Amino acid sequence: MVFLLEGPVLEGTLVRLEPLAHRHVPDLSVAAEEDRSSYGFTWVPRAAEMGEYVAARLAVAASGQLAPYAQVDRATGRAVGVTAYCGPRPWPVGEGLCAVEVGYTWLAASAQGTGVNTEAKYLLFRHAFETWKVARLDLETDARNARSRAAVERVGARFEGVLRNWSRSRVAGEEGLLRDSALFSVTAAEWPRRRAALEAAVARRTARRPEHRHSGSALPPAESPAPC
Secondary structure (H helix, E strand, O other): OOOOOOOOOEEOOOEEEEEOOHHHHHHHHHHHOOOOOOOOOOOOOOHHHHHHHHHHHHHHHOOOOEEEEEEEEOOOOEEEEEEEEEEEEEOOOOOOEEEEEEEEEEEOHHHOOOOHHHHHHHHHHHHHHHOOOOOEEEEEEEOOOHHHHHHHHHOOOEEEEEEEEEEEOOOOOOOOOEEEEEEEEEEOOOHHHHHHHHHHHHHHHHHHOHHHHOOOOOOOOOOOOOOO
């Protein structure tokens, strides 16, 4: 049975993940034109390409094989990047989702290192494990991308190995070439421990933000399965 991805709004303390829409194009156009020096192994559209980029993501989403999100910084209300569920794998027998990948992620330079990525991963992981009941969650990056690999490991994913000539390179000048991909995962058995670590990391980040320091903000409760 085919599982059609459809991600609901996921609300955090630092970030709100909203299903990607054309209304996010102006904010994302600004975000993409900040310091682009960290995008060496990740293709991020320029401002002039953002409308076409969003339209292409939504076309794939219509097939149920991609659930793209805008990452909205709750402090400013502005979209500062994107992320997505992709690569759904249904159970071989029965119904439901066995595994899913989190990918297609990029953030504005000003949002990097702020806790937005950590909480976004927490929200995506939690929904996948606790609502969709997946057995496994995948993350993949260019094997040469030390920055991305370190970020993936910081959110608790386990390195499984490098798959050679595995996927299309996103590096400028390597159009049409394949890249080696570093594969990471989190399993359902690991999730309770990973969840506790991510919640602690998000709490530390939240405490450092002036706008939350005296607000009494806490991590949001687990979302109801109803939106799915």
